[in-house]
Amino acid sequence: MNISLHGKRAIVSGSTAGIGLAIAIGLAESGADVVINGRSQERVDQALEHIRLKLPGARVSGLAADLGCAEGAARLFAEVPQTDILVNNLGIFEPKGFFELTDEDWQLFFEVNVMSAVRLARHYAPGMAERGWGRVLFLSSESALQIPVEMVHYGTTKTALLAVSRGLAETLAGTGVTVNAVLPGPTRSEGVGGFFAKMAEEQGVPVEQLEAGFIAEHRPSSIIQRLASVEEVANLVIYLASRQASATTGAAMRVDGGVVRSIA
Known part of the structure; x- marks a missing residue:
């Protein structure tokens, strides 16, 4: 299978390191024009340099903005009004016992892990539907299905992303836009x-x-x-972003190493 994303623009939130950076590299390698994002200009510049050294000639640009808040999202929308592929990768985690979690902890995790993805999908998906093609991807987690007792707040936000993903997929039925969630394991x-x-x-x-x-x-x-390696997770994301994945939508795709004990 030869995945070509030439002529497509992609945005990957939270993509200066880890899974997000691996996804950005994979999209760029497949020919997409990729916009990476991080909270600081230094981190964005470092990631851009890393990608360009690895893939000379890659079409990549970056935006320093905190997409975990409405103001940061507005900056992205002003700089990049539309996209063909949206990968909602931004997320935070922190081991913390349930009874130690404050209201502020819960609100922060929902704002960053859930609302960042909601805002970006709400802005970019209508344009995809108007153009008749698009890919929206939400990075969830196996913790969405097996809530870790040491991170109940984290697991809860990842479960919320599954609901958002499925609901948006059904909202965009018949438009040519696919919406899926990806569930990495450790x-x-x-x-x-x-x-x-x-x-x-x-x-x-x-x-x-x-x-x-x-x-x-x-x-x-x-x-x-x-x-798993970040590249192993990115591989599934790249496929779901491709033209070849046109019949896969509304799905929760696991790349969890078999952690979730389920045949479905």
């Missing part, structure tokens, strides 16, 4: 890698040992028995 992203590196340093053990221990204790149902 993935060695920058945030997760940094989390494990810090814990490994504190405990005086190798990172690999800590990762293996986490899978064994907290995700024992994993079939691959390891963390």
Whole structure:
């Protein structure tokens, strides 16, 4: 299968590192004109340099804006009025016990993880429908289906994204715009890698040992028995963004290494 996205513009929120950066690279490699995003100009510039070194001639640009707030989203809309592919990747996570979570914690996670995606989809999807083609993707998580007790707030926001994704897909029925959610499992992203590196340093053990221990204790149902790479997650996103994925919409697609024990 030869995926070509030449002539298509893509926006990837929260894409200066980790899964988002891997998605941006994959889209650019497939020929798309990619807009990356991060909160600081320094991070955006670093990501752009990384992509251009990896893919000389890639059509990439960047915007420094906090898309976790309405003001940041408005900046993006002003700079990039329309797009063909929207990847709602922006998200935050933090292990914290349920009874320690404050109202502010809940509000922050909904604002960043859910409302950022809602605002971008609300702005860009109507234009896609008018043009008769588009792809909207929401990065959810296996935590949407198996709420982690150490991050109930995070899991709840990821479940909300599944509802938004399905509802938007049905709203756009027959328009040529597909809408899907992608559910990664434990993935060695920058945030997760940094989390494990810090814990490994504190405990005086190798990172690999800590990762293996986490899978064994907290995700024992994993079939691959390891963390996924960001590229493995990005591969599914690139396919769903492609012309070839035209009959896949309203779906929750898992790239979780088999963590979720389900045949559907």
